[in-house]
Amino acid sequence: MGYVPSADLVPKVLEGDLRAIARLVTRAESGVDEARAALDDVFRHAGRAHIVGITGVPGSGKSTLVTALTAAIRRTGRKVAIVAIDPSSPFSGGSILGDRIRMGEIAGDPGVFVRSMATRGALGGLARGALEAVDVLDAAGFDVVIIETVGVGQDEVEVARAAHTTVVVSAPGLGDDIQAIKAGILEVADVHAVSKCDRPDANRTIADLKNMLALSAGPGTRYGVRLASKAGAAPGNDAAWRPPVIATSSVRGEGIDDLLAAVDRHFASLRETGELDARRTHIAERRMLAAGEDILRARFARHRDGRVFTLLDAVRTRRLSPHAAALRLLDELQPGGSE
């Protein structure tokens, strides 16, 4: 079977054709030039899904929790897509194996779509690819799109910030400190889930987390960015929502419905307070900026043998700083190619 042009996949994606969805998601992930116009088209049809980010350090049990949460959402009749950002190295082949293992109870359900994406070390492409994959799944009619990420690092946090609702998962037994703080993701949490609450030391984790939240409660930190110099740009009514701490045990199946209720309640709160619009604006801005960076990188690559080469040599030999060189280059490069 030959290559189906991406433009021809779009109508099928909008009808929910799983094969077409899988193909276009793959092209979004890989950043295929040919899919550019189709992905722009898909974006215009998206915007109905509830995007839920689920993040936590390795070992926090978030994959198991995502599976349990997905099953719970399915019982309400909603369709669920999962985009898992898998930090496995290319050596491990972890993605494919992971997809098989994780499906478990939701395997074979046509109302569930799972895709793992490896972080590739390449600059920037991951966040763009993952978010365009989310667009495809959103436009395809999935009611909830879950983005699962390891909650450390710019790329992952970038993806988590594109969610309407972000769940931060903490687990007992991973050290004395509050894991979310160590990972720098406390601020992005709309809902806290403590996993493995069948363990006796879970109460300590829950108590620590609640104490920390009581200490840090306050508006203006939602995006984890200190906005002292332009506080007005941040959504202002976060005080209406206090992130709850939900105790869960995937093993015992406990707390999963509570978690789903908290996630749904948060989305309802976003709508009621008007915060959803503010958040959408924020997401649009971040994605536009990220797209600008992608275009910039493509232009650098295209002029690599010419002007880029000359300036690069000046930087390498320390005749020109990276900043001064970039400034010259940015205003000389012309658009072109498949942009």
Add this chain to the structure above:
Amino acid sequence: MGYVPSADLVPKVLEGDLRAIARLVTRAESGVDEARAALDDVFRHAGRAHIVGITGVPGSGKSTLVTALTAAIRRTGRKVAIVAIDPSSPFSGGSILGDRIRMGEIAGDPGVFVRSMATRGALGGLARGALEAVDVLDAAGFDVVIIETVGVGQDEVEVARAAHTTVVVSAPGLGDDIQAIKAGILEVADVHAVSKCDRPDANRTIADLKNMLALSAGPGTRYGVRLASKAGAAPGNDAAWRPPVIATSSVRGEGIDDLLAAVDRHFASLRETGELDARRTHIAERRMLAAGEDILRARFARHRDGRVFTLLDAVRTRRLSPHAAALRLLDELQPGGSE
């Protein structure tokens, strides 16, 4: 005491004046516009130091190891600066406390400079600020500049890739998997250090790591980027260097001299094989690209109330994709301000 213009700090930095160094490092970290020209100037004077990246997941004992390694380098008479990228949340105030705790045996030594930087959730600024801080310390005459990062995430990996020699620290007892693989940093390692080798389970960690290295050995993956489509762009003679695995115990003070010997041997190998030039070119390119992105972000911010606002609204309401909007914007924005 008033604000000393950054241009006036530069000659003092070049003389090794610690107070001037600390000030300019702070301005680099914060991205102060006024320091732009001074930092460009400093960059032209840098390039002599051996930049060593030390990275590992939280709990791997890398801070303790960095302290021990620093003491060992000092015993050879060389001056050492440490830039620690601290993922603590703004809530924790971790940086200042951390600086005091970590100094330990190297506290008060004027041949050692330590600065912790918090990751701020802000896009991009961390890598730029950290690397310009390294320029300052390099130009100030520190023989070795150690960049310590949590080895997860784009920002941290970006900083690690700016090092000439990258040490990846693994510890026993952090899980069954190879931590470096989970964190996606196996490929950036020039030297592997296993910490806490006073523990009985350390042998398992060492054996696992060696097995994995034997399996994955091969050229072309040094930068963690699969360069299939342009293999020629990657430094080609990696086969000359096989990353050694060094067993260390900071508690017992064992293996630290071995680690230093491996780090020094790697730098010598870079020089002898000509790989150092290739690596410098790679670093120059990445920094130039990152600077381009910073400039782009500054322009977005400056046009926020005008053209950016209009396009943002089109993206928010899904009339235009982020990519299409960025494309229009990129070719309309004009330079200005303190660029």
